[in-house]
Amino acid sequence: MAVVASDDVIVLDEVSKVFDVRRKTGLLRRERRQVRAVDGISFRVARGEMVGYIGPNGAGKSTTIKMLTGILTPSGGRLRVAGIDPSPGSRGGWGAGAGSRERTRLARRIGVVFGQRTTLWWDLPLRDSYRLVHRMYRVPDDRYRANLERCVEQLDLGELMDVPVRQLSLGQRMRGDIAAALLHDPDVLYLDEPTIGLDVVSKAKVRAFLRDLNAERGTTVLLTTHDLTDIEQLCSRVMVIDHGRLMYDGALAGLHEVGESERTLVVDLERELPPIEEEGARVVRVEGPRQWLAFPAARSAAPLVARIADRYPLVDLSVREPDIEAVIAKMYAERSGRPTEEEGEGAGVEPDGQRV
Numbered sequence: 001m002a003v004v005a006s007d008d009v010i011v012l013d014e015v016s017k018v019f020d021v022r023r024k025t026g027l028l029r030r031e032r033r034q035v036r037a038v039d040g041i042s043f044r045v046a047r048g049e050m051v052g053y054i055g056p057n058g059a060g061k062s063t064t065i066k067m068l069t070g071i072l073t074p075s076g077g078r079l080r081v082a083g084i085d086p087s088p089g090s091r092g093g094w095g096a097g098a099g100s101r102e103r104t105r106l107a108r109r110i111g112v113v114f115g116q117r118t119t120l121w122w123d124l125p126l127r128d129s130y131r132l133v134h135r136m137y138r139v140p141d142d143r144y145r146a147n148l149e150r151c152v153e154q155l156d157l158g159e160l161m162d163v164p165v166r167q168l169s170l171g172q173r174m175r176g177d178i179a180a181a182l183l184h185d186p187d188v189l190y191l192d193e194p195t196i197g198l199d200v201v202s203k204a205k206v207r208a209f210l211r212d213l214n215a216e217r218g219t220t221v222l223l224t225t226h227d228l229t230d231i232e233q234l235c236s237r238v239m240v241i242d243h244g245r246l247m248y249d250g251a252l253a254g255l256h257e258v259g260e261s262e263r264t265l266v267v268d269l270e271r272e273l274p275p276i277e278e279e280g281a282r283v284v285r286v287e288g289p290r291q292w293l294a295f296p297a298a299r300s301a302a303p304l305v306a307r308i309a310d311r312y313p314l315v316d317l318s319v320r321e322p323d324i325e326a327v328i329a330k331m332y333a334e335r336s337g338r339p340t341e342e343e344g345e346g347a348g349v350e351p352d353g354q355r356v
């Protein structure tokens with residue numbers, strides 16, 4: 001078994017989750033099938049890290065989060081959150097009697113926000129929902145007051161405190177949910193699509209709040225999202241999951257290499273000329289005197305620029321960075337065998353081994 005560093009607050013070793021699914025195939029016939037939603041995933045998240053957990057629809061992200069919160073029991077593997085096994089039904093998990101004690105202990109250490117649904121009480125105003133959280137978690141009064149004050153101020157909830165949750169807009173409700181998840185000072189915060197459906201201003205507000213929370217309180221955050229700007233702005237590390245397996249674990253920038261992405265050199269020549277021929281680059285488009293050359297994102301542009309400047313009548317040039325969304329879309333498509341829009345334009349970088 002792998003050694004667990006003392007500051008690893010989330011630990012997964014070969015965790016899997018298999019669902020038994022029954023499907024109606026005829027009037028009286030049903031087919032039984034197994035869905036391997038999470039397939040032997042291992043990772044560690046250190047205290048204070050803010051990690052993005054991304055993948056296409058159905059990749060296994062929510063299932064992982066549900067196992068980490070104790071909502072679902074893994075079919076195999078080992079899981080620890082703040083030293084606690086979140087799985088009530090697993091072997092080596094909570095024994096009879098110890099169950100509710102462990103559940104309470106875990107609940108005090110974690111906060112969860114599911115963007116797709118609220119954990120607040122639909123008919124109650126935010127203020128009353130928060131009072132219930134205060135009681136349920138037995139948060140000491142002074143801590144509760146300080147946390148509430150901070151959330152109300154930073155998440156702009158002041159005018160919303162007496163509005164029933166059902167009357168809040170999606171963005172307002174999301175901010176309300178995030179506050180509810182933090183009133184008991186959890187060490188770990190799971191965010192499942194916290195910016196889904198929010199407008200640009202609300203997204204910015206939520207992101208700024210999470211950045212401050214992580215910087216000031218050292219709260220460990222595991223964030224799933226389909227909005228890569230969330231990851232770009234918040235996370236120094238990203239994990240990519242697909243078909244229940246971890247495909248990548250590292251810096252967001254490193255995805256460029258693994259995704260075999262290319263940068264583009266846009267060259268303006270003095271006049272229309274045949275496509276430029278340079279080793280390590282290929283012309284992907286020509287429009288009059290302008291030519292576009294693709295070259296591996298991992299390589300420096302300087303030698304290529306120098307060679308072209310030496311051999312061609314150059315007027316101007318610029319370098320375009322690869323779009324991270326395109327890199328990830330390509331990665332997802334490669335795994336599922338689907339072609340991407342860019343395919344055919346080719347790619348040339350060797351993977352650097354960061355695939356997991």
Ligand SMILES: Nc1ncnc2c1ncn2[C@@H]1O[C@H](COP(=O)(O)OP(=O)(O)OP(=O)(O)O)[C@@H](O)[C@H]1O
Binds near residue numbers: 037056061063064
């Ligand atoms: N309760 C369940 N019963 C049966 N199958 C399930 C259940 N929950 C999830 N699955 C299946 O497990 C796989 C992973 O689902 P999961 O919700 O974890 O994906 P996800 O990465 O969160 O997707 P999305 O981005 O669409 O939310 C999917 O094939 C899904 O249909």
